[in-house]
Amino acid sequence: MEMSNTFEVRINAINTEAQGILSYEFVPVSGGELPAFAAGAHVDLQLPGGMVRSYSLLNSQNERHRYVIAVALDSKTRGGSKYIQEQLKVGDVLHISRPKNNFPVAEDAAKSLLIAGGIGITPLWCMIQRLQDLSRPWELYYCVRTREQAALLAPLKAAGEGGQGIVHFNFDHESGGKLLDLGPVIAAQPPGTHMYCCGPLPMLAAFESAAAALPSQEIHVEYFSAKDAPASEGGFTVVLAKSGKEVFVPAGKAILDTILDLGIDTPYSCMEGTCGECVTDVLEGVPDHRDVFLTKQDQAANKKMMICCSGSKSARLVLNL
DSSP states (O other), X not given: OOGGGEEEEEEEEEEEEETTEEEEEXXXXXXXXXXXXXXXXXXEEEOGGGOEEEEEOOSOTTOOSOEEEXXXXXXXXXXXXXXXXXXXXXXXXXXEEOOBOSSOOOTTOSEEEEEEEGGGHHHHHHHHHHHHHTTOOEXXXXXXXXXXXXXXXXXXXXXXXXSSEEEEEEETTSTTOOOOOHHHHHHTSOTTEEEEEESOHHHHHHHHHHTTTSOGGGEEEEOSSOSSOOOOOOOEEEEETTTTEEEEEOTTOOHHHHHHHTTOOOOOSXXXXXXXXXXXXXXXSOEEOOOSSSOHHHHHHTSEEETTTOEESSSEEEEOO
């Protein structure tokens, strides 16, 4: 992510939301309003050492004076959450991207079913606030190991007591608790329900399996990390159609890394196929898809790919770059 694509914000407040989870409130450095966003949006934080991390906005989209994110300290952290929680402090200024939305809420749905696991509650809480504003019906299942690890517990309880929405908490590591069986939950929904899931990979896999027979346009998922290892076999040639340049991708390198090493500027962010920033049109060849951003239909069509993590099944790949 280039610095020219970011702007500065100042950390105005840091709060403890749950065990291992801190929230960060960002405000404009020079006052005024922040760029507008819609429920489900995220921003990319530019951190030292070239680290870029994406976090969902959890506050109401009606608020233009601030952005709020929540960061869980990940036991498998690649350094981002550890740096944020241990180094950032109130008053610090950092660069973030404009909000991007790969997980929008269908505002006209007959009903919205929201399923969250752990820190996956953050975009869904933003959605709930929007649905409340629109007086649209919704139902939330929030799965956490223990209530001490549940972020936004108080506002969620209050929202569920208002009558418009229904909130279910599932604490599977507490006495008598067990993992939520998503099959019956999904099967009980009336036709036309739009369903959203954000959480750890096993939950997302279970959700997609349980909802496999439903219309794809009604099923929405948000991944925090990749499902598959990035393609690193190499051994193929990429043709950059706009310049005619041919680039050989060696073993151990991604297409994006190879292109960047040549000094060619192209958009990117997460580097693991979750954010959609590096999506690229494929003009010839067969990609080896490893992302979680494109739909199964998009991947089957082989008309576009994520060059940060996907490779090639053909010896030659022509990209619209």
